[in-house]
Amino acid sequence: xxxxxxxxxxxxxxxxxxxIPLAQTLGEEIARRGCILLTGGGPGVMHAxxxxxxxxxxxxxxxxxxxxxxPLPGYPNAYVDIPIYTGLLxxxxxxxxxxxDIIIALxxxxxxxxxxxxxxxxxTPVICLGAWHDLFPGRIIPVHTVEDAMxxxxxxxx
Amino acid sequence: xxxxxxxxxxxxxxxxxxxIPLAQTLGEEIARRGCILLTGGGPGVMHAxxxxxxxxxxxxxxxxxxxxxxPLPGYPNAYVDIPIYTGLLxxxxxxxxxxxDIIIALxxxxxxxxxxxxxxxxxTPVICLGAWHDLFPGRIIPVHTVEDAMxxxxxxxx
Amino acid sequence: xxxxxxxxxxxxxxxxxxxIPLAQTLGEEIARRGCILLTGGGPGVMHAxxxxxxxxxxxxxxxxxxxxxxPLPGYPNAYVDIPIYTGLLxxxxxxxxxxxDIIIALxxxxxxxxxxxxxxxxxTPVICLGAWHDLFPGRIIPVHTVEDAMxxxxxxxx
Amino acid sequence: xxxxxxxxxxxxxxxxxxxIPLAQTLGEEIARRGCILLTGGGPGVMHAxxxxxxxxxxxxxxxxxxxxxxPLPGYPNAYVDIPIYTGLLxxxxxxxxxxxDIIIALxxxxxxxxxxxxxxxxxTPVICLGAWHDLFPGRIIPVHTVEDAMxxxxxxxx
Numbered sequence: 001x002x003x004x005x006x007x008x009x010x011x012x013x014x015x016x017x018x019x020i021p022l023a024q025t026l027g028e029e030i031a032r033r034g035c036i037l038l039t040g041g042g043p044g045v046m047h048a049x050x051x052x053x054x055x056x057x058x059x060x061x062x063x064x065x066x067x068x069x070x071p072l073p074g075y076p077n078a079y080v081d082i083p084i085y086t087g088l089l090x091x092x093x094x095x096x097x098x099x100x101d102i103i104i105a106l107x108x109x110x111x112x113x114x115x116x117x118x119x120x121x122x123x124t125p126v127i128c129l130g131a132w133h134d135l136f137p138g139r140i141i142p143v144h145t146v147e148d149a150m151x152x153x154x155x156x157x158x
Numbered sequence: 159x160x161x162x163x164x165x166x167x168x169x170x171x172x173x174x175x176x177x178i179p180l181a182q183t184l185g186e187e188i189a190r191r192g193c194i195l196l197t198g199g200g201p202g203v204m205h206a207x208x209x210x211x212x213x214x215x216x217x218x219x220x221x222x223x224x225x226x227x228x229p230l231p232g233y234p235n236a237y238v239d240i241p242i243y244t245g246l247l248x249x250x251x252x253x254x255x256x257x258x259d260i261i262i263a264l265x266x267x268x269x270x271x272x273x274x275x276x277x278x279x280x281x282t283p284v285i286c287l288g289a290w291h292d293l294f295p296g297r298i299i300p301v302h303t304v305e306d307a308m309x310x311x312x313x314x315x316x
Numbered sequence: 317x318x319x320x321x322x323x324x325x326x327x328x329x330x331x332x333x334x335x336i337p338l339a340q341t342l343g344e345e346i347a348r349r350g351c352i353l354l355t356g357g358g359p360g361v362m363h364a365x366x367x368x369x370x371x372x373x374x375x376x377x378x379x380x381x382x383x384x385x386x387p388l389p390g391y392p393n394a395y396v397d398i399p400i401y402t403g404l405l406x407x408x409x410x411x412x413x414x415x416x417d418i419i420i421a422l423x424x425x426x427x428x429x430x431x432x433x434x435x436x437x438x439x440t441p442v443i444c445l446g447a448w449h450d451l452f453p454g455r456i457i458p459v460h461t462v463e464d465a466m467x468x469x470x471x472x473x474x
Numbered sequence: 475x476x477x478x479x480x481x482x483x484x485x486x487x488x489x490x491x492x493x494i495p496l497a498q499t500l501g502e503e504i505a506r507r508g509c510i511l512l513t514g515g516g517p518g519v520m521h522a523x524x525x526x527x528x529x530x531x532x533x534x535x536x537x538x539x540x541x542x543x544x545p546l547p548g549y550p551n552a553y554v555d556i557p558i559y560t561g562l563l564x565x566x567x568x569x570x571x572x573x574x575d576i577i578i579a580l581x582x583x584x585x586x587x588x589x590x591x592x593x594x595x596x597x598t599p600v601i602c603l604g605a606w607h608d609l610f611p612g613r614i615i616p617v618h619t620v621e622d623a624m625x626x627x628x629x630x631x632x
Contacts, residue, residue: 003239036240061240067256067563069281081161082194082219084242085256087280089541089561090414090437094407098225098243110452114433120426121406122245123227134450136426225405245405247383248572248595252565268610272591278584279564292608294584319555352556377556383572385597397477398510398535400558401572403596414541414559438561439543 005157006061008038008100008124010115011045012108013074019106022129023048025146026104031058033153038063038100040092041083043074045106050079063095090114098122102156104149105140107131116140127152163315164219166196166258166282168273169203170266171232177264180287181206183304184262189216191311196221196258198250199241201232203264208237221253248272256280260314262307263298265289274298285310321473322377324354324416324440326431327361328424329390335422338445339364341462342420347374349469354379354416356408357399359390361422366395379411406430414438418472420465421456423447432456443468479631480535482512482574482598484589485519486582487548493580496603497522499620500578505532507627512537512574514566515557517548519580524553537569564588572596576630578623579614581605590614601626 007030011019027049030037037053039046041062050060062080066072067087076083086092093111097103097118104127105116116135119126126140129149133142143149165188169177185207188195195211197204199220208218220238224230225245234241244250251269255261255276262285263274274293277284284298287307291300301307323346327335343365346353353369355362357378366376378396382388383403392399402408409427413419413434420443421432432451435442442456445465449458459465481504485493501523504511511527513520515536524534536554540546541561550557560566567585571577571592578601579590590609593600600614603623607616617623 003234003241006240061242063242067280068259076161082164082240083161083257084219084221084253086253087256087563088252088407088565089410089563090434091404091407091410091562091565093434094246094405095242095244098245098406099241101226110433110436110455113451114430114437117426117430117433118406118409121430122225135429139426246407246565247403247405247568248592249404249407249562249565249568251568251592252563256564268591268594268613271609272588272595275584275588275591276564276567279588294587297584319550319557322556377558379558383596384575392477398480398556399477399573400535400537400569402569403572404568410562411558411560414561415557417542438541 004034004036005101006036006038006099007153008096008103009045009049009106010040010096010103010108010112011106012112013042013044013046015044016107019045020048022146023106024052026149027052027058028056029146029150031056036061038096040065040096041076041080042072043077045108047074047077047079050077054079063092063099065089065092094118097124100124102127102153104129105132125156163193163259164196164257165193165311166254166261167203167207167264168198168254168261168266168270169264170270171200171202171204173202174265177203178206180304181264182210184307185210185216186214187304187308189214194219196254198223198254199234199238200230201235203266205232205235205237208235212237221250221257223247223250252276255282258282260285260311262287263290283314320350320352321417322352322354322415323469324412324419325361325365325422326356326412326419326424326428327422328428329358329360329362331360332423335361336364338462339422340368342465343368343374344372345462345466347372352377354412356381356412357392357396358388359393361424363390363393363395366393370395379408379415381405381408410434413440416440418443418469420445421448441472479509479575480512480573481509481627482570482577483519483523483580484514484570484577484582484586485580486586487516487518487520489518490581493519493604494522496620497580498526500623501526501532502530503620503624505530510535512570514539514570515550515554516546517551519582521548521551521553524551528553537566537573539563539566568592571598574598576601576627578603579606599630
């Protein structure tokens, strides 16, 4: 088996109706391209992207903050195929930032911001979809639609 | 997709002819049961187990100490399907210990010992194959053959 | 000995003349209040704050990304009294964010941003001095001078 | 201030009457030599060593598994001067293993064993006092008394 690209999708753990459909479509598109989806494995954007990828037959990795024996509510979500139990709490965000070939960040809170920052530090390309556009101009890749996000991914992976 | 069990195989990163064939057979047997193999993603036992699992059509996760942009020699090995770049150096051993449903430890050095210890602390069952039998009697599961190791796994997963 | 408050100072590792004097004065003021200074232990803002604290007789902790046997250039800087070798690379930023009672962030790059974000996530109060004021309005505490930063600290610790 | 050596003391978190007095005397002797004591910051051996060091006027660092806002029972113990909140759970053991110039391990469980193993991997000298003598012959330094442990430390630091 050849190593398939891993695309990370980061965003709020809340059920925000503004971004949940975007996350789901992103997950689907990532899976359709034969890429592996990586998220933090929880609710909100993580759940929606995982659902989308799963529905399109893709493989879903969840990088979990907790240990196997002390699961956090909502982790792993129902669409995670490969739960990585880190027991590192917030420090697992570095793995979300470093493992993917590319990450896409949606609207989110401090956790999402930390993942963008850690990804930039690690050299992982960061596509910001509909949010975070004023952050580090020239270093993040701002896009406004899922189509544009996927076009950037296609270009970066080609 | 249902979550498939993850079995970790730990052991020396050296090309030790005493354990390489065991590791390869373990990888094959793990894959044949439809389980996912997890290793530290490098050379020696990690490479051999990954080779075996890959040959049997299995999925192989490598939990790498390094970052994507600063790979260590031999990491990931050629049979890793899903490289998890942690950038945590030795602290990635906690993920090797906490993510699998069960780990099998072969002959190894201080790194392997740390994974056994961290797994015991986390409550992950630890099967020790042909080594480490005097360590924590009653807490590790000592076996002498690959067949016995797989029989223990079959029992624990049933 | 009573536990003394720990104040973190975060900012660029570059020798930026705009912030180096601020960092040095912050270090001095922190030490004069009997607080312990915590930084990432390296160059730039970290060095300047440590220098200031050391000159004022304070205690300086450096949370280092590297291991003792593989030091990174500039880590620990000359004024670190207590070098904490983590070997966690960027993941040590969570310790910078979680250990202090309060952190002060100056102008910086992606590393500093990750520390602000992780501190907000962990509930550590974050004072932003002359930078980052548009980030998470209402969640960070924006100030324009060292005096104002120290006044906030005095208030938070009282 | 010159950097003072940091000596780590590792051992069971239980109140084991066999080792508590040894840990307390070790803490005292470490402080008397002007060294800094580092422990995991909790109960049992960690508490006893910290008590001893504190009584002798020494400085005590505690590397805590938890976050500041979610303290674990017994962490930090009453004699910790510098609580390092990592939020890394068991992964904080790598810091216990990598930060000290030397570690002394007493009787303990899987956590202690992981610290010995990680220290050996990192190249930190490991003195084993009254336990673990059969582990990695030639790599750990076995001693039977506190006096012998301190003599080894004096020699290693000279």
